Structure formats: structure tokens, C-alpha cells
Amino acid sequence: MTRMPPWAxxxxxxxxxxxxxxxxxxxxxxxxxxxxxxxxxVMVKGALGSTYGWGxxxxxxxxxxxTGLAVAIAFHAGFFNIxxxxxxxxxxxxxxLVCLFIPWPHWSLALIGATVGAALFxxxxxxxxxxxxxxxGSHEVITTIMFNFIASxxxxxxxxxxxxxxxxxxxxxxxxxxxxxxxxxxxMMESVGxxxxxxxxxxxxxxxxxxxxxxVWFIIWHTRLGYQIRALGKKEKAAVYAGISPVRVxxxxxxxxxxxxxxxxxxxxxxxANRLINGAAxxxxxxxxxxxxxxxxxxxxxxxxxxxxxxxxxGGGELSxxxxxxxxxxxxxxxxxxLFTGAxxxxxxxxxxxxxxxxxxxx
Amino acid sequence: xxxxxxxxxxxxxxxxxxxxxxACLAGLFSERAGVFDIGLEGKMLAAAxxxxxxxxxxxxxxxxxMAGILASLGMAAIHGVxxxxxxxxxxxxGVAINFLAAGLTVLIGQHWFELGGRTPALxxxxxxxxxxxPGVELLSGVPILGPIYAELISGHTILVYVALxxxxxxxxxxxxxxxxxxxxxxxxxxxxxxxxxxxxxxLRFAAVMICGLLCGIAGAYLATGLSxxxxxxxxxxxxxxxxxxxxxxxxRPWQALGATLLFGLLEALSNRxxxxxxxxxxxxxxxxxxLPYVLTVIILAGFVGKAIPPRAGGEPYVKxx
Numbered sequence: 001m002t003r004m005p006p007w008a009x010x011x012x013x014x015x016x017x018x019x020x021x022x023x024x025x026x027x028x029x030x031x032x033x034x035x036x037x038x039x040x041x042v043m044v045k046g047a048l049g050s051t052y053g054w055g056x057x058x059x060x061x062x063x064x065x066x067t068g069l070a071v072a073i074a075f076h077a078g079f080f081n082i083x084x085x086x087x088x089x090x091x092x093x094x095x096x097l098v099c100l101f102i103p104w105p106h107w108s109l110a111l112i113g114a115t116v117g118a119a120l121f122x123x124x125x126x127x128x129x130x131x132x133x134x135x136x137g138s139h140e141v142i143t144t145i146m147f148n149f150i151a152s153x154x155x156x157x158x159x160x161x162x163x164x165x166x167x168x169x170x171x172x173x174x175x176x177x178x179x180x181x182x183x184x185x186x187x188m189m190e191s192v193g194x195x196x197x198x199x200x201x202x203x204x205x206x207x208x209x210x211x212x213x214x215x216v217w218f219i220i221w222h223t224r225l226g227y228q229i230r231a232l233g234k235k236e237k238a239a240v241y242a243g244i245s246p247v248r249v250x251x252x253x254x255x256x257x258x259x260x261x262x263x264x265x266x267x268x269x270x271x272x273a274n275r276l277i278n279g280a281a282x283x284x285x286x287x288x289x290x291x292x293x294x295x296x297x298x299x300x301x302x303x304x305x306x307x308x309x310x311x312x313x314x315g316g317g318e319l320s321x322x323x324x325x326x327x328x329x330x331x332x333x334x335x336x337x338x339l340f341t342g343a344x345x346x347x348x349x350x351x352x353x354x355x356x357x358x359x360x361x362x363x
Numbered sequence: 364x365x366x367x368x369x370x371x372x373x374x375x376x377x378x379x380x381x382x383x384x385x386a387c388l389a390g391l392f393s394e395r396a397g398v399f400d401i402g403l404e405g406k407m408l409a410a411a412x413x414x415x416x417x418x419x420x421x422x423x424x425x426x427x428x429m430a431g432i433l434a435s436l437g438m439a440a441i442h443g444v445x446x447x448x449x450x451x452x453x454x455x456x457g458v459a460i461n462f463l464a465a466g467l468t469v470l471i472g473q474h475w476f477e478l479g480g481r482t483p484a485l486x487x488x489x490x491x492x493x494x495x496x497p498g499v500e501l502l503s504g505v506p507i508l509g510p511i512y513a514e515l516i517s518g519h520t521i522l523v524y525v526a527l528x529x530x531x532x533x534x535x536x537x538x539x540x541x542x543x544x545x546x547x548x549x550x551x552x553x554x555x556x557x558x559x560x561x562x563x564x565x566l567r568f569a570a571v572m573i574c575g576l577l578c579g580i581a582g583a584y585l586a587t588g589l590s591x592x593x594x595x596x597x598x599x600x601x602x603x604x605x606x607x608x609x610x611x612x613x614x615r616p617w618q619a620l621g622a623t624l625l626f627g628l629l630e631a632l633s634n635r636x637x638x639x640x641x642x643x644x645x646x647x648x649x650x651x652x653x654l655p656y657v658l659t660v661i662i663l664a665g666f667v668g669k670a671i672p673p674r675a676g677g678e679p680y681v682k683x684x
Contacts, residue, residue: 032471146656161647324473328470332467335463338458338462
């Protein structure tokens with residue numbers, strides 16, 4: 001079969017898949033008796049029509065950048081890390097311990113501490129599935145799913161029995177000290193004279209997410225480790241023949257993946273909630289799958305896809321307030337995006353390939 | 364713990380193991396044919412919703428069961444088209460199906476009944492009623508055996524007995540029929556099956572559809588047998604526990620019964636006791652909830668007998684040209 005140009009594979013195929021996913025979503029909205037055009041207007045207005053909306057959209061997007069990058073780097077190594085949710089929960093625990101038990105003088109130092117804590121705890125939670133995969137061949141999909149459930153039980157136990165303040169009914173940690181409070185985007189914009197909503201949760205972690213994108217891009221395409229990760233993902237036998245240790249590279253790839261998923265908690269637990277709550281990952285670990293698939297595992301694509309899902313999340317919230325469409329519409333859209341850009345990828349790719357082949361033959 | 368408590372505990376074990384068993388056997392057919400399925404959860408959820416909805420509207424659990432099976436078959440068809448026809452990633456397709464079911468059930472449920480995603484509570488007419496087996500009266504005077512028969516064996520809904528009957532049936536189908544041999548072969552070495560002139564695509568679709576059928580029954584049991592009506596996310600991870608049981612059972616039907624009964628017992632224990640005191644050491648309920656997953660990871664790690672999945676699992680079959 002003739003090959004199509006790389007740009008077609010990277011742009012046309014996901015774009016067409018995405019359009020199909022949204023058309024089907026529109027049909028779903030029609031089927032429950034609502035107007036898709038009006039739904040779209042409400043979503044755009046709610047998510048992008050004000051700095052308050054933007055502040056939420058960017059907040060959600062920050063979460064999804066981390067979890068999306070986590071899934072993406074695992075994809076490059078040929079692994080499917082469904083454990084982002086559990087790793088993000090553990091990352092939250094890391095953030096909470098760092099913020100609660102170390103007296104930080106200033107938020108900037110606390111941010112560094114929390115980043116290290118979140119990354120370490122997230123990576124630790126990925127370490128066992130990674131090690132089992134590397135040395136015992138246990139499928140990482142199943143083990144990471146299992147670890148999601150184990151993480152959620154563990155977190156409930158720790159919140160109820162260890163971190164919950166005395167007399168509180170709520171399974172949550174105490175509030176973090178005020179010194180650890182991260183500056184919100186509104187405050188940062190104010191200092192340079194741009195008016196921006198201060199009640200929206202987007203915060204300085206957004207820049208950490210952008211830095212993570214650049215870092216992952218650099219690791220994957222400009223380091224020896226990145227080359228080894230990609231080689232392992234393409235063909236394990238060839239990688240081994242080239243002298244790459246699959247155990248070592250598997251461990252590195254999965255640990256980086258877990259650390260990235262854990263970092264999400266810096267944004268949500270430290271930047272927004274200011275305490276560790278039950279179920280803090282809010283399903284963002286799973287949205288990372290959709291984000292990575294849509295972004296074709298490229299950090300730039302992941303950032304764009306995360307922004308789109310941030311928009312969907314905020315817009316979907318507004319939608320449930322202003323119309324009778326439940327928030328769960330976003331779950332359906334998310335499912336359709338995963339289905340069409342992921343599982344049904346070839347449904348679009350094959351016809352596009354044929355089109356290119358026909359165009360070439362016609363010349 | 365007295366005798367009656369033990370009986371009640373085992374009784375609820377059986378009830379709670381039923382959906383796990385059906386879903387586990389469903390996954391067994393699919394994965395034995397070489398199609399990984401992490402979408403058991405979604406298929407069960409879709410079936411639970413539609414069976415609950417239809418049973419609530421028609422007050423007939425049998426129509427509900429049919430509708431549930433249809434919903435699950437629909438989801439299975441998506442999985443088949445994505446992973447067999449278009450050779451997509453089976454795991455990603457499974458993830459998509461789980462989310463699709465989670466979202467659609469609430470969206471349609473809210474549009475239909477406006478109860479926040481629930482279906483109306485089923486009155487006795489819409490549910491499967493417990494069946495009293497013959498001979499309960501006769502044995503009621505016999506010590507030990509009488510209560511065991513009355514409490515544990517008799518008094519379940521028809522779907523519990525269907526699930527139990529599915530175990531020998533699956534074993535027979537997989538190990539004693541030509542179809543079963545081919546189905547297992549297609550999960551190990553599809554090229555050999557293809558060379559023998561048997562359709563790989565056809566066999567895999569058949570397996571995926573059997574999986575849909577069994578998940579449909581499992582979902583219907585949740586909404587119209589175990590509970591009275593559908594609530595959002597009512598499968599609550601059961602699809603993944605079934606998946607864990609499947610690995611625990613090393614992809615074999617009788618062992619699947621054992622594994623699901625064990626996981627059912629763990630669920631029954633954690634429902635009944637918040638904390639279990641083991642002579643000084645107190646096991647919190649979260650340990651019981653996490654135990655099936657921990658056990659599965661240990662089994663997967665191969666420290667206690669290695670669980671080896673079907674060889675061609677997860678790979679789409681491409682015919683050589």
C-alpha cells in the first residue's frame with residue numbers, strides 16, 4: 001500500500017475523526033430533544049466568553065496536560081498506562097504530606113516541594129506495574145487498572161483514619177497553611193495590569209504544565225533515553241538487538257509517566273482545593289487517554305487537545321446550569337473522541353490512504 | 364458467628380457473585396478468541412440501564428432482560444467493528460465503550476425519566492421474583508441440610524440459576540464442541556485457523572457477541588434482580604472485578620466460578636462488617652474492597668502460579684497476501 005505523507009497522518013486523520021466524533025455528539029444532543037447549535041453557543045460563551053470562563057478552562061486544561069503527557073510518553077514506549085487516575089490520587093497524597101508537614105516560608109518553595117512530592121508519589125505508584133511488566137511480563141493495562149482501585153481504597157483509608165482532623169465528618173485532610181497557597185492567574189495578571197477573574201481556579205501551575213510539555217518533547221526527541229523509548233515502542237526485538245535494555249527503558253518510561261500523572265495534583269489539590277479530598281483526581285486520569293490519542297502523543301498535540309477538553313469540561317458545566325442537558329454529555333463526547341480518534345482510527349485512515357493512492361495514480 | 368449468619372453470608376455471596384460470574388464468562392469467551400475486552404463494565408452498565416428502564420415501563424422483567432441484552436449486544440458490536448473489522452486497538456475500544464455507557468445511560472435516563480439518571484424504582488411486577496425450589500417444605504425439618512437448602516440453594520431469582528448453569532455450559536461449548544476448539548484456536552494461533560479455511564473474523568465476531576449476550580444478562584440481573592431499578596454507575600467497578608476474576612481463573616470456566624465466588628464473598632463480608640477483627644489485628648473495610656485487585660496483581664506477577672493469557676490476545680489478525 002502506498003504511504004501517505006506524514007502531515008496527512010498527523011493532521012487530516014485526527015481532524016476528520018474529531019469532526020465525526022463531534023457530529024455524532026450533535027446527533028446525541030438532537031436525540032435527547034435539545035438543540036446542538038444552542039448547546040454549542042452556551043458552551044462557547046460559558047467557557048471562553050469571560051475571563052472567569054477562561055480561568056476555569058485553563059484550570060481543567062492544566063490537569064489534562066499532565067495526565068495526557070503521562071499517557072503519551074507511555075504510548076511512545078509501547079505501553080498503555082490506564083493508571084493515570086491512581087497515580088494522580090497518590091500524587092495528591094504526596095502534595096498533601098509536603099504541604100501539611102513541612103513549614104514552608106513562601107509559596108514558590110512550597111511549589112517546588114509539592115512538585116517533587118507529587119512526582120515521587122505518582123512515580124512510586126507506577127513503579128510496581130512497571131517493574132512487573134519489565135521483569136515478569138504482567139500486562140500493564142490490567143495491573144494499572146487494578147492499581148487505580150487499590151489507590152482509591154488506600155486514599156479513603158488514609159483520609160478517614162489518618163489525615164482527617166478530629167471531629168470532622170468529611171473524609172478530607174485539614175486545610176493547607178496559607179503560605180502554600182499558589183497565586184492564581186487573576187493575581188498574576190493583575191500585577192502586569194491585565195484584568196482577569198480572580199475567582200477562577202487557574203493558577204501558576206499552568207506554567208508548570210507548559211514547562212512539562214517542553215520537557216517531554218525534549219526528552220522524547222532530543223535525548224538518548226527518548227530514542228530508546230521510541231525504539232522500544234516501535235519494535236522491542238530490534239531495540240534489544242541494538243543493545244537497549246528493555247527493563248531499564250520500561251522502568252524509566254513508566255516512572256516518568258507516573259510522575260507526570262502525579263503532577264496533576266499540584267494543580268488540583270494545591271492550586272484549587274487547598275486540601276486533599278476524596279476522589280481528587282475527578283476522572284482526569286482517564287481523560288488523559290483521550291487527550292493523548294487526540295494529540296497523537298505529541299506534546300504540542302496534547303496541549304491543544306487538553307485545551308479542547310478543558311473547554312468541554314467548563315462548557316459542559318455551564319450547559320448543565322443553563323439547559324436541561326446533564327453534565328454527563330462531556331463523558332459521551334469524551335467516549336466518542338476516544339472511539340473515533342483511537343479505536344476506529346483506521347476507519348478514517350484507510351479511505352484517506354486510498355485517496356492519496358488514487359491521486360498519485362492519476363498523475 | 365452462628366450457623367444462620369454464615370448461611371446468610373454465603374447466600375449474599377451467591378447473589379453478589381452472580382453478575383461477576385456472568386461477566387467473567389463473557390470476558391472468557393471474548394479473550395479466549397483473542398479479543399481483549401476491558402469494556403465488560405460498560406456493556407453491563409448499558410444492559411442494566413435499558414433493562415431497568417424497559418422493566419419499569421412495561422412492568423415485565425423478561426422484556427427488560429431482552430432490552431438489556433440488546434443494549435449490551437449493541438456495545439459488543441461497536442467493539443467488534445472497531446477491533447476486528449477496523450483492526451483498532453482493543454483496549455482503547457474497551458475504554459471508549461465504558462465511557463460511552465457511563466455517559467449515555469445518564470443522558471438518556473435523565474431525558475426519559477427526569478430522575479437524575481435513575482430509572483423509576485421497580486415494584487414487584489418489574490423484578491425477577493425469587494424462586495422457591497421444590498422440596499423446601501419437605502427438608503425443613505432436617506437439621507443443617509434443611510436450612511442450607513432453604514436459605515442458600517433455594518430462593519434466588521432465575522438469573523442466579525442461569526448464571527450457575529452457564530458454567531458447565533461454557534465448559535462444554537469450549538472444550539467439547541468443534542466451535543469451542545476453533546474459538547480457542549483463534550485466540551492462540553489465528554493463522555492456523557485461517558489456513559484450515561475457517562473464518563477468523565466470523566469466529567471472533569461470534570465470541571464478541573456471546574460476550575455481549577452474557578454481559579447483557581449480568582446487567583439485567585443488577586437492575587432487575589439484585590436491585591430494583593437502575594441508578595447511575597450501578598456496576599461500580601464490577602466489570603473490572605470480573606476481569607480480575609478472569610485472570611485469577613486463568614481463563615477457565617470452572618475456575619471462574621471459584622474466583623467469582625471468592626470475590627463475591629469478599630464483597631459480602633465488606634457489606635456486612637465495617638471492620639473485621641482478626642484476633643488483635645483489625646482489617647478495615649477498605650482492605651476487603653482492595654483485596655480482589657491485590658490478589659489479581661499477585662497472580663499476574665506470577666508468584667503464585669503464572670497466569671498466561673491467550674497468545675494472540677489483543678492483536679488484530681491480518682491475512683497475509
